[in-house]
Amino acid sequence: xxxxxxxxxxxxxxxxxxxxxxxxxxxxxxxxxxxxxxxxxxxxxxxxxxxxxxxxxxxxxxxxxxxxxxxxxxxxxxxxxxxxxxxxxxxxxxxxxxxxxxxxxxxxxxxxxxxxxxxxxxxxxxxxxxxxxxxxxxxxxxxxxxxxxxxxxxxxxxxxxxxxxxxxxxxxxxxxxxxxxxxxxxxxxxxxxxxxxxxxxxxxxxxxxxxxxxxxxxxxxxxxxxxxxxxxxxxxxxxxxxxxxxxxxxxxxxxxxxxxxxxxxxxxxxxxxxxxxxxxxxxxxxxxxxxxxxxxxxxxxxxxxxxxxxxxxxxxxxxxxxxxxxxxxxxxxxxxxxxxxxxxxxxxxxxxxxxxxx
Numbered sequence: 238x239x240x241x242x243x244x245x246x247x248x249x250x251x252x253x254x255x256x257x258x259x260x261x262x263x264x265x266x267x268x269x270x271x272x273x274x275x276x277x278x279x280x281x282x283x284x285x286x287x288x289x290x291x292x293x294x295x296x297x298x299x300x301x302x303x304x305x306x307x308x309x310x311x312x313x314x315x316x317x318x319x320x321x322x323x324x325x326x327x328x329x330x331x332x333x334x335x336x337x338x339x340x341x342x343x344x345x346x347x348x349x350x351x352x353x354x355x356x357x358x359x360x361x362x363x364x365x366x367x368x369x370x371x372x373x374x375x376x377x378x379x380x381x382x383x384x385x386x387x388x389x390x391x392x393x394x395x396x397x398x399x400x401x402x403x404x405x406x407x408x409x410x411x412x413x414x415x416x417x418x419x420x421x422x423x424x425x426x427x428x429x430x431x432x433x434x435x436x437x438x439x440x441x442x443x444x445x446x447x448x449x450x451x452x453x454x455x456x457x458x459x460x461x462x463x464x465x466x467x468x469x470x471x472x473x474x475x476x477x478x479x480x481x482x483x484x485x486x487x488x489x490x491x492x493x494x495x496x497x498x499x500x501x502x503x504x505x506x507x508x509x510x511x512x513x514x515x516x517x518x519x520x521x522x523x524x525x526x527x528x529x530x531x532x533x534x535x536x537x538x539x540x541x542x543x544x545x546x547x548x549x550x551x552x553x554x555x556x557x558x559x560x561x562x563x564x565x566x567x568x569x570x571x572x573x574x575x576x577x578x579x580x581x582x583x584x585x586x587x588x589x590x591x592x593x594x595x
Contacts, residue, residue, distance in 0.1 A: 256547050261315040263555045268315070271307030271562035275300040278565045281578035288574060291369045295354050296568055298378050299347035303561040306340035311558055313337075330413050331393055338389035342426040344561060346381045348524070349430040351568060356437045359444055388425075392418070416539060427532055431524065438521055520567055527560040 278300045282288045313333045320328075358365045392398040397418030410419055531553040534545045569575040 256551060257318040260551045260554055261318040263551075264311050264315040264318070264558055267555065267558050267562055268307045268311040271303060271311070271558075274562055275304035275307065275565055277579055277582060278569050278575070279304070280582055281569075281575055284582070285574065285578055288578070291371070291374050292351070292354050292358070294374055295347065295351045296565060299344065299351060299568070300565045302340055302343040302347050303564050306336075306344060306558075306561040310336040310340050311561070314558075334410065334413065335389050335393060338422065338426075339385055340561075341557075342385040342389065342422075343382060344564065345426055345430045345528075346385065348564065349433055350377055350381070352434045352437045356441055359441055388422070410535070419535075419539065423532065423536070427528060431528065434524060435521055523563065523567060524560070527556045527563075531557045 279297060282293055282297050282300075310333075313328055313336060316328055317330075317333055354369060357368060361368075392414060397415050399413055399415050531550075534550055534553055538544060
């Protein structure tokens with residue numbers, strides 16, 4: 238949540254700190270890639286009509302939040318870092334904190350909504366379309382954006398702002414915001430979404446393995462039954478005439494073709510279950526790796542008054558902002574329809590760029 242790092246007091250005025258410059262460059266690269274990636278996802282949803290389901294609209298909401306984070310919040314943070322050698326911050330801290338809280342919080346809430354949407358589709362497939370309607374989607378999006386806007390704007394009107402804000406140009410949350418406000422933000426913006434996502438995908442993973450085992454048991458039973466039919470047909474064929482043997486052999490081929498087809502379906506379904514399990518593991522792992530480090534650093538610094546090494550915090554800064562660039566791709570890239578549309582859009586853009594002016 239706190240995306241800045243401690244700055245030392247011995248930085249010469251008017252000069253750039255090498256650590257802040259490297260972090261700013263990292264943020265700029267992340268901003269460019271996140272803008273391009275999220276625009277690509279939004280373009281795919283706009284172009285293809287079959288990518289406008291409720292689940293896809295939740296992905297679009299996530300893409301919009303991450304796009305705004307990459308286009309506004311990250312450049313503002315990079316500008317502050319590059320201006321750390323000056324007497325005053327080039328941008329008011331209140332502006333940087335507002336956009337950081339708003340778009341970062343919306344991004345986490347959007348991930349939570351996507352997770353709940355997919356969990357409901359798997360857990361209660363027959364009730365999903367009754368619960369997740371366009372009205373429910375619009376209501377949940379309006380509620381999440383309005384609540385985060387009010388929370389992020391609270392320091393602008395006085396609530397949540399520190400009584401003795403630091404003059405540090407780094408706009409550090411712990412020095413410019415009240416401790417209670419920061420704690421509430423951690424709980425509702427990071428803590429609850431993270432715990433809910435882990436719980437939801439644990440149940441999804443469990444259901445995926447249970448479904449895979451059920452398919453395997455069913456296919457094994459069908460295979461055994463067809464094997465018995467094959468043996469009975471072979472025994473009857475030994476007692477029949479040559480013409481009857483040929484007819485029995487043809488019948489056996491029909492019987493053996495069925496289990497083969499079902500075994501292929503079993504392998505395909507098992508592959509899908511395994512792919513879904515890998516996707517869930519990647520989702521949880523990436524979210525924890527990118528979000529958790531900065532949370533741990535800020536909590537330790539806020540309660541124990543000890544500062545983490547600048548290099549560690551700089552890495553955590555880049556990690557949590559990377560979340561804006563990879564969020565939608567993690568969810569969308571597992572869908573073959575999205576991948577096809579990504580390829581078509583990029584191919585069309587490449588043809589436009591490389592085509593002669595005439």
